[in-house]
Amino acid sequence: MSAEVHILGAGLSGLSSATILAKAGKDVHVHEIRSDSGARFDGDFQGIENWTSEVDFFEELADWGFDATEFKSDSFGIIDLIHPDDVVTNPKTEGVAFRVVERGTAEHTIDQAFKRMALESGVKIHYGVKKSPEECDIVAAGPRESSAVAYGEIFHTRHRNLVAFQLNDKLAPGAYSYLIIIDGIGLICTCLWRKQRNSGRYLDETIAWYERNYDLDRVPIKRVGGKGDFGIPTKYVHEERLYVGEAGGLQDFMWGFGMRYAITSGVLAAKSLLGEFDYEKEVRRRLVPLVKASAINRFLMNRVGNRGFKMVANQWMRDQKRSGDGLNFMRWLYKPGLFRRALWPIVKIGMLRRKDLSDGRVVHRMPFRKSLKRDSWERSIEAERVREQWKSTRSKGGAVSFKESDV
Ligand SMILES: Cc1cc2nc3c(=O)[nH]c(=O)nc-3n(C[C@H](O)[C@H](O)[C@H](O)COP(=O)(O)OP(=O)(O)OC[C@H]3O[C@@H](n4cnc5c(N)ncnc54)[C@H](O)[C@@H]3O)c2cc1C
Helix, strand or coil: CCCEEEEECCCHHHHHHHHHHHHCCCEEEEEECCCCCCCCCCCCEEEEECCCCCCCHHHHHHHCCCCHHHCCEEEECECEEECCCCCEECCECCCCCEEEEECCCCCCCHHHHHHHHHHHCCCEEEECCCCCHHHCCEECCCCCCCCEEEEEEEEECCCCCEEEEEECCCCCCCCEEEEEEECCEEEEEEEECECCCCCHHHHHHHHHHHHHHCCCCCEEEEEEEEEECCEEECCCEECCEEECHHHHCCCCCCCCCCHHHHHHHHHHHHHHHCCCCCHHHHHHHHCHHHHHHHHHHHHHHHHCCHHHHHHHHHHHHHHHHHHCCCHHHHHHHCCCHHHHHHHHHHHHHHHCEEEECCCCCEEEECCCECCCHHHCCCCCHHHHHHHHHHHHHHHCCCCECCCHHHC
16 A cells, blocks of 8 residues: 555544554545535434444543543433334433434534544645545545435523434334434434425424424524435455445444444555554444344334334333343444344345445445325424424524435
8 A cells, every 4th residue: 555545524534544654654635525524413412332243332442542531422221212102211221222412513513533542643634625536545435325314403491411213114214313412502303214395394393393392492593404315336346445334334234334334444444554453354343234224124114104103113122121231232233143144135125225325335225215195294383383493593594504405
């Protein structure tokens, strides 16, 4: 490998690769189309999970030389799990189930922390630059297409810190919605795994639901969102370029928790360029089994509506009662096992579509699924009020960082 390394994309995957390579003495250049790291987001809260490995993710970060105190994070061992029939239960664990971090360009975000660590290691980041993947050694350019989208609203609230996770096929077609509150700032987000027209109404109705059930005293600030690209490529190294993070299909098909995959794959790519192991083999050993397990789970979830979601929620609580730890169920979901392995050929045919990319790569993608009849329903009066309130916030300057037309 030449001493100069070029990386496309200054997101989490690209910056983690860059930092490790620069620390090893390489002359690392990261090319980023946006004006800053994290500019794809705008103050969104996201969770870094602790269930796809027995090792705590922050311990892994420390082993790789990253300082997790560089960004703000809040640990959670308990959530409100909202079943589709509005029953609320509490999966919990003694340790850390996940940590909430902020995405965006503010100083305390994880994106800016990774940028700082990269710069301190000597990485040169070129912002506002368009470069082709063919000119780079590592492609870390994030999602290309949409398999699912998420829309959210950020607001002021006096409610205590909380994470609520709702399985609900009406408010979040095929997926889930969530409420995260950290230090007076709240985010209500709904994820759509079936494509809809006028997607904003799902967010309005979801906000109305949370307002009915939590004392939020909500003052809207802005609306955010983004897309997820779920696909499994036939290879992770193409023409000597290493594909990392979401650009390499290293994403969690089940819930969209892609940050851990992004950073881990970035680290693996760097270590492979430094001669520690072969990226293709290591990704297939460490990450692909998890991605496949998540795809199989997604396939099963796509088959069911609220009745299936209710069964999942009940099973989760039964498992917690039996084992005494709510995290075990989440860990079990990502264990390949015989049943899941047997399902894989069916999932590949039934859920993924082969796509030949213009650069010669082949990806088996999960397309954005069509809406169903049951996705059309009458808006509630409360949701109408949420809509009007947002219109007023918007007219006073409330920003929108992701729109239907971005899909
Ligand atoms: C609304 C939403 C909520 C989410 N919630 C969670 C969550 O709770 N937990 C979790 O773990 N994950 C979550 N994710 C997923 C997670 O954000 C991503 O999987 C992760 O950020 C992927 O990292 P990445 O480095 O692969 O890509 P990105 O973070 O997208 O970084 C890619 C970078 O490449 C740049 N780029 C793109 N094209 C080019 C180009 N041609 N040239 C140069 N630069 C380019 C982009 O501007 C971007 O900065 C969420 C995603 C969304 C959209």
